[in-house]
Amino acid sequence: xxxxxxxxxxxxxxxxxxxxxxxxxxxxxxxxxxxxxxxxxxxxxxxxxxxxxxxxxxxxxxxxxxxxxxxxxxxxxxxxxxxxxxxxxxxxxxxxxxxxxxxxxxxxxxxxxxxxxxxxxxxxxxxxxxxxxxxxxxxxxxxxxxxxxxxxxxxxxxxxxxxxxxxxxxxxxxxxxxxxxxxxxxxxxxxxxxxxxxxxxxxxxxxxxxxxxxxxxxxxxxxxxxxxxxxxxxxxxxxxxxxxxxxxxxxxxxxxxxxxxxxxxxxxx
Amino acid sequence: xxxxxxxxxxxxxxxxxxxxxxxxxxxxxxxxxxxxxxxxxxxxxxxxxxxxxxxxxxxxxxxxxxxxxxxxxxxxxxxxxxxxxxxxxxxxxxxxxxxxxxxxxxxxxxxxxxxxxxxxxxxxxxxxxxxxxxxxxxxxxxxxxxxxxxxxxxxxxxxxxxxxxxxxxxxxxxxxxxxxxxxxxxxxxxxxxxxxxxxxxxxxxxxxxxxxxxxxxxxxxxxxxxxxxxxxxxxxxxxxxxxxxxxxxxxxxxxxxxxxxxxxxxxxxxxxxxxxxxxxxxxxxxxxxxxxxxxxxxxxxxxxxxxxxxxxxxxxxxxxxxxxxxxxxxxxxxxxxxxxxxxxxxxxxxxxxxxxxxxxxx
Numbered sequence: 247x248x249x250x251x252x253x254x255x256x257x258x259x260x261x262x263x264x265x266x267x268x269x270x271x272x273x274x275x276x277x278x279x280x281x282x283x284x285x286x287x288x289x290x291x292x293x294x295x296x297x298x299x300x301x302x303x304x305x306x307x308x309x310x311x312x313x314x315x316x317x318x319x320x321x322x323x324x325x326x327x328x329x330x331x332x333x334x335x336x337x338x339x340x341x342x343x344x345x346x347x348x349x350x351x352x353x354x355x356x357x358x359x360x361x362x363x364x365x366x367x368x369x370x371x372x373x374x375x376x377x378x379x380x381x382x383x384x385x386x387x388x389x390x391x392x393x394x395x396x397x398x399x400x401x402x403x404x405x406x407x408x409x410x411x412x413x414x415x416x417x418x419x420x421x422x423x424x425x426x427x428x429x430x431x432x433x434x435x436x437x438x439x440x441x442x443x444x445x446x447x448x449x450x451x452x453x454x455x456x457x458x459x460x461x462x463x464x465x466x467x468x469x470x471x472x473x474x475x476x477x478x479x480x481x482x483x484x485x486x487x488x489x490x491x492x493x494x495x496x497x498x499x500x501x502x503x504x505x506x507x508x509x510x511x512x513x514x515x
Numbered sequence: 516x517x518x519x520x521x522x523x524x525x526x527x528x529x530x531x532x533x534x535x536x537x538x539x540x541x542x543x544x545x546x547x548x549x550x551x552x553x554x555x556x557x558x559x560x561x562x563x564x565x566x567x568x569x570x571x572x573x574x575x576x577x578x579x580x581x582x583x584x585x586x587x588x589x590x591x592x593x594x595x596x597x598x599x600x601x602x603x604x605x606x607x608x609x610x611x612x613x614x615x616x617x618x619x620x621x622x623x624x625x626x627x628x629x630x631x632x633x634x635x636x637x638x639x640x641x642x643x644x645x646x647x648x649x650x651x652x653x654x655x656x657x658x659x660x661x662x663x664x665x666x667x668x669x670x671x672x673x674x675x676x677x678x679x680x681x682x683x684x685x686x687x688x689x690x691x692x693x694x695x696x697x698x699x700x701x702x703x704x705x706x707x708x709x710x711x712x713x714x715x716x717x718x719x720x721x722x723x724x725x726x727x728x729x730x731x732x733x734x735x736x737x738x739x740x741x742x743x744x745x746x747x748x749x750x751x752x753x754x755x756x757x758x759x760x761x762x763x764x765x766x767x768x769x770x771x772x773x774x775x776x777x778x779x780x781x782x783x784x785x786x787x788x789x790x791x792x793x794x795x796x797x798x799x800x801x802x803x804x805x806x807x808x809x810x811x812x813x814x815x816x817x818x819x820x821x822x823x824x825x826x827x828x829x830x831x832x833x834x835x836x837x838x839x840x841x842x843x844x845x846x847x848x849x850x851x852x853x854x855x856x857x858x859x860x861x862x863x864x865x866x867x868x869x870x871x872x873x874x875x876x877x
Contacts, residue, residue, distance in 0.1 A: 385647045385832050388779055392810060479810040 320434030325446050326381040326394040326426065326474060327454040328367065330358065330401065333421045333462060335375045341418060350412065351375060354420060357404045365397035366390075370445060376458075380446050383433055391428055391477035395504055398424045398468045423467055425458030427451075428474040449494065456492035457501060463490075466503035475500075481508045519621075520696065522595050523836030525689045528843060529554045529851065537562055545569055546714050551598070551690045558852065560758025561859045565684075567751040568677050573715070574722035574747045575674075577667045581612065582633065583674045586640040588620055590675050593641050595835050596682035597692040603678075608699045610712050635661035639668075640675040644682075646781055646869055647832065651876050665877075666745070672873050673748040676866045683830060683862035688855075689839045722747050735760050736789055736867050742874040752866070759863055764856040768797040769823050772807065772816075773857070776827040777864040778871070779808050785871035786864070822848045823857055830861040 332338075332354070339347055358377055359369050367381045379397070382390035401424065409419040431448030457469050464487050475484060483505040489498035531553040541549040544566055549556075556562050572587070573580055587603035607617055619628045620637075629637070639658050642650045658668050685692075698704055704711065724745045731753045732741060740756070743749035759770065771793035778787035787808075794804050799815065806813045811824050826845045829838050846854050 386780070386782060388782075388808075389811060389828070477809070479812060481810075481812070 318434075320432045320436075322430055323383060323433045323446070324390075324428070324430050325383045325433070325450065326390045326428040327446065327451050328362070328377070328379040328381065328394050328398060328424060328426050329451070329454040329458040330377040330379070330398075330422050330424045331458055332375040333423050335420075338418055338420070346417070350417060350420075354405075354408065357408055358401050361400035361404045362397045365393045365400060367394060367397050371443065378451070383444075383446055391474050392479050392482075394426055394428075394474070395468075395470060395478060395482055396507070398426060398504065399507060402467060421467065423458050423461030423469075425454045425456070425461065425469055426474050427454040427457060427471045428477060429453070452494055453492065453499070456494070457499070460487075460490060460492070460501060464488075464501075464503065468504040469501050470504060472500035472502070475502050479507075482506075483508060519592065519595075519597055519600050522597050523834070524597050524692065525836060525839040525843075527554060527689050527691050528839065528846065529688055529855070532557060541566060541569075550695075551685070554690055555684070555688055555855050555858075558762065558764065558855050558859060560755065560762050561855065563758060564680075564751070564755040564859070564863075567754065568680060568748075571673070571748045571751050572677055576670060576722050576724055576746060577664070578636075578670050578674070581607070581610070582636060582671075584610070584612070585620060585629075585633065585637060586671065586674045587678045588617070589637045589641050590644040590678040591682055592621065593644055594679075594682040594686070596678075596686050597835070598685035598690050598695065599678060599682050601692050601696040601698075605695060605699045606715070609704065609708055610715065611708075632661045632663075636663065636671050640671055643672055643675045643869060643873060644679050646872060649782065649872050649876075655876055668877070669743055670746060670748075672870065673743060673746055676752075676870060677748070679869060680862045680866050683865060684858060686833070686835050687830070687838060687842050687858045687862070689835075689842075725750065727753065735793070736786065736871075738785060738789075739867050739870045739874060742870065742877070755863060756867070759860055762856060764852050765823070765860065766797075768794065768799070769820055769857075770860050771797065772820060772824055773827040773860045774864040774867065775804070775808060776811065776824055777831060777861065778868045780828055780831045781865075781868045781872065783868040783871040783875075785875060786868045819848055819853070826857060827861050827864070830858075830865060 338350075342350070355372060355377070362369055362377075362379045365381075366387060367379045368384055370378045370380050370383070372378075379394075381387060381394040381397070387393065401422065405420060405422055412419055427450050429448070429450030431446050431450045433444070433446045435442045436445040436447060437443055453471060457471055461467055461469055466485070466487065469487065470478070470484070478484075484502040485505055487501045487503055489500050491498050533553060534556050537556055538549045538553070541547070541552065552562070552565050572583060575583060584603055584607045588600060588607070591599035591603055604617060604621075608614065616628060635658055639650065639654055642654055655668060658671070663671070725747060727740070727744050727749055731750060732744075734740070734753065735756050740749055740753050743752065760767065771790045775787055775790035775794060778784075778790055791804055795801070799807075803813055803815050807816065807824065811828060812821065816824065822845050826841060829841050842854070842858070845857065849857060
């Protein structure tokens with residue numbers, strides 16, 4: 247082999263090496279871009295998840311979970327609890343088809359949840375056909391009592407509208423019972439190792455549930471306890487009901503039916 | 516960035532109004548065009564506040580401008596303020612912060628990219644702005660452990676306060692964020708970036724300790740202002756509070772009501788006490804004030820005051836789309852000038868009450 251051929255072979259070798267290196271570089275750049283894209287997608291998903299979580303628990307809790315994982319911490323809070331239940335749902339479930347029933351129920355939940363969130367409440371959980379909503383749990387709210395009762399009135403109004411729709415579809419109308427109570431309890435992530443939710447636990451919730459049961463006894467769709475009444479705007483039209491014993495409370499409970507809200511009666515200043 | 520752009524953001528509530536004199540004043544003082552201020556200009560004390568707070572962003576005595584920018588981003592992100600977030604992001608990019616570092620902050624405050632000292636400041640700023648739960652002694656101790664002295668801690672709180680104010684003003688008026696979001700990618704900004712960065716940097720970092728003058732040590736919410744004594748922001752806030760209280764667009768009673776409602780919601784006894792004293796001076800009885808603060812309603816409130824009180828409570832924790840709609844509703848009852856002053860007073864009330872809580876913790 248002469249020197250010209252050797253030189254050409256070396257040059258071709260270098261050229262080949264350069265092309266291989268260029269291809270390798272291009273590929274690694276491409277891989278890096280793909281990796282970067284995947285990281286960004288994952289981050290966006292995480293952000294969306296965080297945003298979604300923040301609707302169900304205070305930001306502080308969401309961030310603590312993301313940073314440190316699940317823990318058993320809880321905190322004392324004053325919260326207003328709204329407990330709503332469909333009256334006569336069992337009978338209804340025997341009258342209409344299961345698919346239609348689920349549709350009716352979901353639409354009902356949508357409307358009730360909307361009424362609750364419009365008044366700064368948050369739906370903690372659906373229990374069968376029942377709704378447990380909290381006011382003042384995610385952020386401090388000195389006006390939580392008024393907000394909760396306004397939400398209950400909005401639920402009543404929204405249900406009336408929905409019942410008109412149901413009547414047109416020949417579906418039996420729905421009716422609800424709503425019990426409200428205010429008090430101190432413990433808020434935190436509660437549940438098993440596999441399934442946890444941000445919840446508020448304590449006697450306040452139990453009493454709200456018992457008061458909700460009393461709506462049937464007194465034929466009143468919204469009942470509040472005396473504890474909640476003490477913090478309410480006097481423009482709510484309340485009707486005193488007989489003090490009633492409920493399970494878990496020693497003294498008979500003073501309760502009031504909510505008839506409405508007197509919007510007017512404002513003067514000048 | 517993408518997630519911030521997904522935030523529901525209505526169309527601007529106000530029409531822009533040109534004011535060549537004010538525009539010249541802004542350009543001379545800041546080296547930048549007046550920008551979105553033309554949408555809400557015309558309230559003298561608010562024009563002054565916007566200008567002085569703008570200058571205060573880059574006037575640091577003991578912390579660096581980059582940290583203030585990062586605080587701006589984290590607070591604006593937490594408040595879902597598309598406008599301020601985009602503006603701060605653009606500023607950091609123009610000042611030369613790598614895109615990667617900015618993205619890391621956007622995605623993860625606790626990123627290892629930031630050292631423990633920076634993270635402590637950013638976490639505190641966010642807690643200060645959020646005030647849910649209220650920042651307390653433990654949060655201040657965390658800053659001290661991270662190596663910040665008392666002046667630096669106060670300066671971090673001041674920096675967060677400026678963004679607490681601007682986030683609210685820009686969000687409640689729904690100032691259009693699109694132009695500023697696209698600004699850093701404009702070819703002329705990329706081309707002249709070093710020059711713009713030089714001009715901006717030249718305006719900043721010129722501050723030194725300036726104790727309040729005797730006349731500045733008194734006035735409404737003086738306890739809050741005195742807690743910041745020595746920093747340029749203390750003077751700006753003093754002038755703002757005096758101008759706000761002297762303005763006649765809203766009545767003194769309406770302004771005191773706004774502060775009282777925000778103070779009650781944030782649980783700031785210091786500010787609430789002073790707001791109640793002002794309401795008493797305006798002729799309201801204790802039981803009437805109790806009724807208003809307990810129910811945000813009372814027969815003694817007139818129609819405008821009812822709207823004002825109701826809007827004030829929405830300014831503490833809010834979703835941009837919803838609060839902008841409430842602003843639109845409020846404008847059915849209030850004139851443009853009254854609405855602008857309502858937003859401005861509520862935004863300042865949010866600053867004062869958060870600083871009041873901070874003073875209590877400190």
